[in-house]
């Protein structure tokens with residue numbers, strides 16, 4: 001159902017035959033994840049607070065979760081990480097991903113594999129800095145209120161899955177965010193930005209990773225803004 005591919009920075013990704021799209025930019029999976037989620041969301045928020053609740057929409061290859069775990073260890077953050085995934089990648093496929101090797105940290109591969117192997121729908125304390133909950137659930141069923149400081153919105157693009165970028169799902173995400181929380185996405189489509197604005201979010205256009213002119217960061221207003 002998924003084909004293993006190599007992106008231009010040498011890191012693996014998958015091509016989904018179910019949705020007809022790839023999981024990452026073909027210009028570089030690690031590069032894209034570092035730029036959109038680590039730099040524009042996690043590090044941006046970590047400057048203000050060391051304890052962060054992070055929500056990822058789409059666990060997929062586990063790359064964002066892995067980079068966040070490494071970042072938490074490096075910066076001594078305390079992260080509580082929740083990720084939703086309706087169509088988990090097979091463990092045999094995950095075993096082939098070269099992320100630890102590409103990051104120059106082959107010894108970290110066992111920690112990456114552990115993220116895939118840990119059971120679904122049960123919270124795990126992976127180490128002192130990283131609490132981890134994988135929910136085998138649809139984005140359409142997201143059910144948290146005022147909980148997250150950072151959201152990685154990593155659904156497939158609106159042309160592949162338009163329903164995930166429209167009001168009913170975005171309202172659930174908005175509700176799950178704390179006042180002052182940020183969300184980032186690679187998507188810079190006008191209609192998506194309008195949907196965020198109509199929920200009362202502040203929308204920022206930022207330079208995208210190589211191969212992509214623009215990306216989006218949105219902010220849930222602080223109370224009283």
Ligand SMILES: C[S@@+](CC[C@H](N)C(=O)[O-])C[C@H]1O[C@@H](n2cnc3c(N)ncnc32)[C@H](O)[C@@H]1O
Nearest residue numbers: 023058059060061085086087138139154155156
């Ligand atoms: C663009 S991929 C990114 C995944 C991941 N962040 C990564 O770096 O590999 C989107 C992910 O969303 C998942 N997905 C698609 N539709 C979904 C839905 N309705 N609910 C939950 N997950 C969904 C896909 O299976 C896929 O893993």
